[in-house]
Amino acid sequence: MGRHSESHIDDNLNAERARIIAELENTQPGPRRDLLESKLRQLETASHIDEWLTSSGLQPPEE
Numbered sequence: 001m002g003r004h005s006e007s008h009i010d011d012n013l014n015a016e017r018a019r020i021i022a023e024l025e026n027t028q029p030g031p032r033r034d035l036l037e038s039k040l041r042q043l044e045t046a047s048h049i050d051e052w053l054t055s056s057g058l059q060p061p062e063e
Helices: 003-025 031-053
Strands: none
Touching: 003 031
């Protein structure tokens, strides 16, 4: 995977994160807000996984 692809994934995660945060500011407590908060947590996890997968310290498994 090239650097451009990695940046594109990160950009998409950041854009979606910003969109959800903005929507949360105008959403009252309830099922819709719970769903948005859940999606935000999923994006945070995806971002951490992406960061880990693209880190230079990641080593292949030993056989």
